[in-house]
């Protein structure tokens with residue numbers, strides 16, 4: 001007889017016998033409440049444009065965006081993350097348009113909160129869509145300068161809060177921005193406006209399709225002097241802890257799938273919810289393979305999304321949110 005405590009007394013396959021037993025043994029589950037839906041808004045009326053490198057994903061004018069948001073609400077999804085596409089003639093080095101109280105982002109927040117006051121509305125805070133250089137901060141002599149950019153980003157956060165944003169989501173990776181934003185929000189009376197910080201945002205090629213969506217690719221150079229080096233993980237923990245101390249309410253890791261180890265490390269280091277951004281390039285890869293008939297899209301999506309939960313993510317920003325919600 002073999003030794004109790006090993007095969008055949010112990011058989012892992014007992015827990016995999018059928019769908020119900022596998023469900024009982026599942027360590028992680030996806031919930032609609034996990035998802036943050038990124039949305040692209042553009043100027044104009046009654047128009048939606050498919051993003052070529054993101055099949056099935058669109059930029060909407062505000063009137064149509066509201067209908068899209070309605071669908072999101074009806075599906076039971078709790079939050080959206082807004083990105084505005086800014087026409088070239090409104091871009092400059094200081095991102096002046098970003099502070100326009102009647103700007104597209106501000107109007108979008110107002111319109112969405114008016115129709116759906118309970119929906120969690122998050123806004124992207126970064127200069128790149130507004131910058132003539134396509135960088136996340138102000139450019140001087142070919143450099144992206146930190147402190148002046150931070151002052152501007154803090155004003156941008158206040159402007160979004162004034163419009164009614166529940167959370168501002170700084171994606172710029174300037175140093176000290178969370179503290180400055182928290183200060184500015186408190187001073188202006190926005191105690192309840194939260195900050196979801198892109199704390200560990202890597203200089204990644206997987207943002208390519210997103211930059212097509214917003215026409216926001218850097219005009220010169222790359223973003224490596226502010227976004228993180230893909231080889232680093234200890235540095236991600238440092239950034240995350242700093243942001244937590246500076247007052248971030250949610251800490252994000254971005255991109256997602258190639259950085260699951262970072263999600264785990266950050267989750268273990270902080271005491272606030274951790275979100276992960278399943279970015280545009282990750283979406284595009286699955287879509288492209290599915291279009292070619294090389295992968296089953298729905299299964300690939302579900303497997304990728306549960307991997308985020310397994311890694312420790314509490315929230316997932318994903319272009320698959322609606323599709324996944326329909327399966328849940």
Ligand code: PBG
Pocket residue numbers: 124125126127128136171172206207208209210211223278279280281
């Ligand atoms: C820019 C920003 C980017 C994304 C979100 N905010 C791109 C970048 O840093 O160049 C990428 C999102 C995605 O790829 O889905 N501040």
